[in-house]
Amino acid sequence: MSPENARRPANCCVPKPVRALAADVAAVATQIAKSLSDPNRLQIVHLLAGQTLPVCACDIVEWLDVSQPTVSHHLKTLADAGVVDVGRIGTWRFYRLKDSARALLQTLLAGAR
Amino acid sequence: MSPENARRPANCCVPKPVRALAADVAAVATQIAKSLSDPNRLQIVHLLAGQTLPVCACDIVEWLDVSQPTVSHHLKTLADAGVVDVGRIGTWRFYRLKDSARALLQTLLAGAR
DNA sequence: GTAATATATCGATAATCATCAATACAAGCC
DNA sequence: GGCTTGTATTGATGATTATCGATATATTAC
Numbered sequence: 442m443s444p445e446n447a448r449r450p451a452n453c454c455v456p457k458p459v460r461a462l463a464a465d466v467a468a469v470a471t472q473i474a475k476s477l478s479d480p481n482r483l484q485i486v487h488l489l490a491g492q493t494l495p496v497c498a499c500d501i502v503e504w505l506d507v508s509q510p511t512v513s514h515h516l517k518t519l520a521d522a523g524v525v526d527v528g529r530i531g532t533w534r535f536y537r538l539k540d541s542a543r544a545l546l547q548t549l550l551a552g553a554r
Numbered sequence: 555m556s557p558e559n560a561r562r563p564a565n566c567c568v569p570k571p572v573r574a575l576a577a578d579v580a581a582v583a584t585q586i587a588k589s590l591s592d593p594n595r596l597q598i599v600h601l602l603a604g605q606t607l608p609v610c611a612c613d614i615v616e617w618l619d620v621s622q623p624t625v626s627h628h629l630k631t632l633a634d635a636g637v638v639d640v641g642r643i644g645t646w647r648f649y650r651l652k653d654s655a656r657a658l659l660q661t662l663l664a665g666a667r
Numbered sequence: 668g669t670a671a672t673a674t675a676t677c678g679a680t681a682a683t684c685a686t687c688a689a690t691a692c693a694a695g696c697c
Numbered sequence: 698g699g700c701t702t703g704t705a706t707t708g709a710t711g712a713t714t715a716t717c718g719a720t721a722t723a724t725t726a727c
């Protein structure tokens with residue numbers, strides 16, 4: 442409907458003009474949000490948030506109750522979103538939560554109660 | 555793999571024990587995250603974040619470049635997640651971003667650059 | 668009453684996704 | 698070389714989702 446419509450209710454004012462988010466910024470932000478929008482990934486991030494040292498994929502597999510390929514897939518999703526950092530020692534991969542993601546998790550959980 | 559495995563690398567310590575997030579808390583949090591994980595919904599939230607007064611669905615339809623049913627569906631998703639508040643005047647619905655969601659959007663966008 | 672308007676819902680479709688078993692890859696040990 | 702172990706990838710499948718056009722509902726104006 443057009444802003445000059447006479448039927449527009451008084452409390453439903455014409456919004457202030459707002460520029461849309463740049464597509465690339467929106468894409469990155471949605472990717473981060475999507476990476477946190479699965480229960481298993483949220484649990485992984487929560488586990489990592491409770492650690493000071495990086496955690497092996499093997500320990501996450503043991504801690505979480507899903508198959509190893511599924512954990513691997515979730516870890517890749519989190520890494521692609523830039524939510525976790527990955528390191529390697531031999532065949533071992535260890536994962537660390539990025540500081541920005543730690544802050545985001547805190548805010549998300551604070552809003553979830 | 556088991557924590558007592560001798561091959562475990564030195565920098566890949568056994569993680570501190572962490573209780574999994576309660577299922578209901580995780581469910582709410584993932585629902586919020588999921589509601590922000592779509593580009594159009596993120597734009598809607600961004601638009602609402604720039605307003606002091608509630609915004610009509612009709613204005614969002616005009617502002618965003620998707621069909622009215624799609625906007626309606628997205629608004630329902632955001633309302634179900636508790637990210638926005640909904641009010642009505644007659645047939646009009648107006649939407650307001652909740653404060654907790656405003657903070658979350660800020661943190662999300664801050665991490666997206 | 669009818670007409671117009673704002674929004675929600677329905678039904679369908681194409682796309683994305685979470686999951687697993689099986690397999691492949693990579694590194695260390697014998 | 699072969700064996701073992703940690704992890705990633707592949708392929709398949711069932712579930713979820715974003716989107717639209719068409720339609721229904723609700724409210725106001727006439």
